Amino acid sequence: MKKIIPILFAILSINSFAQNNSKEDSTIIKKIYDTSLLNGKSYEWLDYLSNQIGGRLSGSINAQKAVEWGEKELKALGIDKVWLQSVMVPKWTRGVTEFAYIETEPGKTTNVPICALGGSIPTPIGGIKAPIIEVKTFEDLRELGYDKVEGKIVFFNRPMQADLIETFKAYGGCVDQRYSGAAEAAKFGAIGVIVRSMNLRLDDYPHTGSMSYGDLTNNDKIPAAAISTNGANLLSSMLKLNPKIKFHMNMNCRTWKDVESFNVIGEITGSEFPNEYMVVGGHLDSWDLGDGSHDDGAGVVQSMEVLRLFKEIGYKPKRSIRVVLFMNEENGLRGGKKYAKVAKNKGENHVFALESDAGGFTPRGFSFDCDDANFEQVQSWKSLFEPYLVHYFAKGGSGADIGPLKKEGIVLAGLRPDSQRYFDYHHAKNDTFDAVNKRELELGAATMTSLMYLFDTYGVK
Amino acid sequence: MKKIIPILFAILSINSFAQNNSKEDSTIIKKIYDTSLLNGKSYEWLDYLSNQIGGRLSGSINAQKAVEWGEKELKALGIDKVWLQSVMVPKWTRGVTEFAYIETEPGKTTNVPICALGGSIPTPIGGIKAPIIEVKTFEDLRELGYDKVEGKIVFFNRPMQADLIETFKAYGGCVDQRYSGAAEAAKFGAIGVIVRSMNLRLDDYPHTGSMSYGDLTNNDKIPAAAISTNGANLLSSMLKLNPKIKFHMNMNCRTWKDVESFNVIGEITGSEFPNEYMVVGGHLDSWDLGDGSHDDGAGVVQSMEVLRLFKEIGYKPKRSIRVVLFMNEENGLRGGKKYAKVAKNKGENHVFALESDAGGFTPRGFSFDCDDANFEQVQSWKSLFEPYLVHYFAKGGSGADIGPLKKEGIVLAGLRPDSQRYFDYHHAKNDTFDAVNKRELELGAATMTSLMYLFDTYGVK
Incomplete structure (x- = not known):
């Protein structure tokens, strides 16, 4: 019995943590979901990226168009900083x-x-x-x-x-x-x-x-x-x-010399801890057969939507929140490596990174690459996600592009949408806009924004 | 503290219940899912019902074809009894x-x-x-x-x-x-x-x-x-x-005189409690615009699959399990009412009924219309469903066709698939076979079979 009581207290203390914070958190999270579903921009953005630009293999003209589009759209949000980060990428063409x-x-x-x-x-x-x-x-x-x-x-x-x-x-x-x-x-x-x-x-x-x-x-x-x-x-x-x-x-098909391309980066500078960086991202490049709507147009627009939703609901992050549209995940991961290298060289303290690169399907939860203390904190937030049927919080991989940021103490996370249909479309001609459901995409964006909000509010342990 | 200890014991006793039974239950449930995904028949059945028969509004020739098909397929399973239950239904035509x-x-x-x-x-x-x-x-x-x-x-x-x-x-x-x-x-x-x-x-x-x-x-x-x-x-x-x-x-459009149609019923007679009946069903009729794949072809073939999976894995139910393919859910509910009326007249003791009528999407769980004791029992099974990402167990509605069976002590349940896309197709021309994903359909069938297995094994409280 002696052993059970401390466990009981541990359970109770998690519960009371959740209760103390849950009311304000619930209100903000509800606002995030409502805004995404009633007044979201992710679907409209994806329509443009998929249907006006299309497949955007690294080194292609479409990839360059996507970079310019991403920069323009982020600037239009009126966030603190938007810039391009140069990176050399492979160029392969199908012929x-x-x-x-x-x-x-x-x-x-x-x-x-x-x-x-x-x-x-x-x-x-x-x-x-x-x-x-x-x-x-x-x-x-x-x-x-x-x-x-x-x-x-x-x-x-x-x-x-x-x-x-x-x-x-x-x-x-x-x-x-x-x-x-x-x-x-x-x-x-x-x-x-x-x-x-x-x-x-x-x-x-x-x-x-x-x-x-x-x-x-x-x-x-x-x-x-x-x-x-x-x-x-x-x-x-x-x-x-x-x-x-x-x-x-x-x-x-043919492999050419490497060409210059870019990661597209936008930032809302933190109000309290501007030197703690939290990243949210997806990859801007795609394969060439379809238009890359699920892989990874969805992740790109959801990540952009995180910053837009914060602006829209008037939430000012304490920490610096960066959206990164990574270039060249598919055949080189050069963008992810470059971003991490520059961050390290500049001594930027990245505390959290979240990637969406598993399709624009109904969000089921997240997988985490982090230590036990942070994972415990995540578990204490579970009930906040329950009204949105988001239930999956597990240790496991995060995302390819944010992988190079890995270091002691950082929390890496990956959105985990329902995976049943993903490989019906993955890297194929039918990965197109019509295969993405508006609500599923918007629920994903809101789920990501809510997790970013919680990590911004409570910090990384 | 005194108050906490009994609660703690209550928690522990639920846990130990789950632990005692979980090993064999886990094994059987895994077999159910594996068989549905590797060697399932639900998708092939749906292909026939949707593409060879099509929309099957009550009173139509297609509805009659569906009745004959259902009877033939259930007989081919070699279950104990298969019969048609006559029911007068409305006949309305679009012109x-x-x-x-x-x-x-x-x-x-x-x-x-x-x-x-x-x-x-x-x-x-x-x-x-x-x-x-x-x-x-x-x-x-x-x-x-x-x-x-x-x-x-x-x-x-x-x-x-x-x-x-x-x-x-x-x-x-x-x-x-x-x-x-x-x-x-x-x-x-x-x-x-x-x-x-x-x-x-x-x-x-x-x-x-x-x-x-x-x-x-x-x-x-x-x-x-x-x-x-x-x-x-x-x-x-x-x-x-x-x-x-x-x-x-x-x-x-035009309304005609009522015509005769049928519920299609199949039974595996219980080995221990043959007079306790457990029903699983969906409705065989659909609207006329599409081919009714989600509404409710999916529920029909998933319900048939429950009995087939039991046969396939060699599980012999203790209780009598009936699959009922209800006629006329859409515009009259005559089949559901008739089934309940006959059951009552014959004094058949129905203890459990499960309906699938919310589309063939990824199963998230079930809603229940039952008393607290039974709902508590369901909660104790949650961990058995975790490996299949089935997480939603809530009180709420069950299904229209099984509603008339409601009485003291019966447990009514409804499969709850992911609902985001359902109303994209519901009652419209695009509710067609291609809108159903094979894996999602099969996961639903396995999830239903697993719940039926648990209620058959542990009974209704």
Whole structure:
């Protein structure tokens, strides 16, 4: 019993903390949600970014347009500072739409939808055609060995695991095929790689994404593409019937010299602790196939909306709040690295950073990368989020762009929207504005603003 | 302190309850979710119901096809009993697509999308044209009075409240306009009614739904239609510019004699308590504009899936579990009333009923209509649902079809999916199969099956 009483007091003290603050906090948080839902700007911003600018791969003209748009819109908010932070980014272009077919015998072919993975080399002009061999893992490759792989195209066909509730875990269990498949297959003499799209749905969209050749020399690099999930199933069935079928793929993508681009940064300077910085952000670049509405247009406009909502409800933050629209998350993370490097060089004391980069779906909560004391504080705020059906507060990852800010004492957080539909759209042609629901987007923005408000009010432990 | 200790014991005893049972329960619940996600049948069933049968308004040929399909599919499951329960239902038909325009001056017209409300009388052949007057509430009507309303079309334009987090609450705050608008307006001499669609989104789909003329005589009834939200905003703006504009509407819907239809019922007879009945259901009828995938194809196939999952994982219920595919929820609730009446006449002891009729979206939890002891038991199961991000367990409504079963001691429950997108589709042309996500549907089915399993295992208090 003696052990139980202190636990009881601990429980009671958390409750009383919540009660002391909850009334004013509840009122402000309600104002935040009401304003976002009744008088929000996130959806209108996303409409412009998606439909007037569109896909904005690093180094593209659209990426530059998005930088200029972000700067203009932040300036229009009348916040204290807005500036661009120069950063050199990779420039890769897809070229003409890729083309592929399965050949059962000469002249008898079936087209399948593919797209080059970001960073892939092209095929030679006219494409390549070769026997194709299916594997599920890198271990499969090793078991086959050089003799059975040499001269062939390797087809990585491990599907995302449908029985995992959080789809990001299923993604994590598959994405090695996309990221390192080409590098691994090349070691066994493969001449090309086809990867099943990271998509839980059966459809006809190939999903692109970043890849790396690791330490391969230029001569050893081989072209790599994603195939739609329907295409992957078809190819797999046809291979079972006839292992001698050939695969043709033709891509003319290209990597250019790095070019200059920018992180877009806006700041409301803190009224009490101007030297404590809190960051909220998403990434301004996207893949080129769709218009990047979920990945990560949603995160960009939600982050901008955090500062706008503070202005709108008349809340003056104690700490300096920065919105950062990061450049080049998708294929290099140069923006995130640059922001952290400059912050470190200037000795800026970053205490908190929040990223939204998991789609504009109904917010379920946040994951945190922080110490126990701060996580405990977050737990004490849970009841404030209950009226908004925001219930998920867990330790775990935060966001790629804010990762480089990690240091002792900082709290990193990631918005966690409902993840069931995310990989239906992720890095594919159908990641477009119509796939985003206005209310879901606005609820996300309000949820982020509320967490920023609480960390600003109570500080980081 | 003395008062605290018993509370503490109460907390501990709930915890120990959960701990004693949680291991086996967790294992079974995991099996339920895995089977639904990896080897589910709900999505395939919905595909057939939506795309091969389609919209199935009570009394229609499609409704009859759906009855036959439901019976056949339940029989194929090899459960203990499958039967049809006869019920007389209303038959109302829309006729040719409705037509409406706003006339600013003779010959100068703008078409707007309308649809007749279910149960409305038609306009005279050729339609009606009259001045139109906007109101927000029945109180507005009373303030205008007979003189200002007589001979006009009344335009009810109260929008759903966007700042309510649960969209069903926003629906509840508006639906009186649709249900009773015509009856109220007719009392003040109106000759027709136009109602803003119950939709939080701005788009071009009119949303139908049930209406009642209350105690109006046949001679006093006036035609009533819904207008799309974009149409409503346009009409409202034009009225502000020129209150003298006229509105034309043309509909040839018709009410026929009642016809025979059926509830479709399947049963797994209980192994220990065969005379204790637990019902799971959705409604087989839908409106006629879309194919009724969310409302309520989803609830139908999820309910069927509950019994199939029990068979699939080899779980033999102690109590008799019935799936009921109710007929005529939308415009009469005859199926729900009939089922309850027969159950009462036969003296069947119904202890639990669960309905899914809020769309096939990600399940967030359940609402319950039950006493405190049963609600406490439900609370003790919360942690079992945590791995599936199911977190919402609240007192509140259950479902329209199971409502008539209400009596002392019964537990009524409703699945509560994420509600943000529901009214984008509800009763409109875009409530179609492509608006349902396979995983979200399957998670719902698993969540329902898990609750049924727990009530079957631990019984109703």
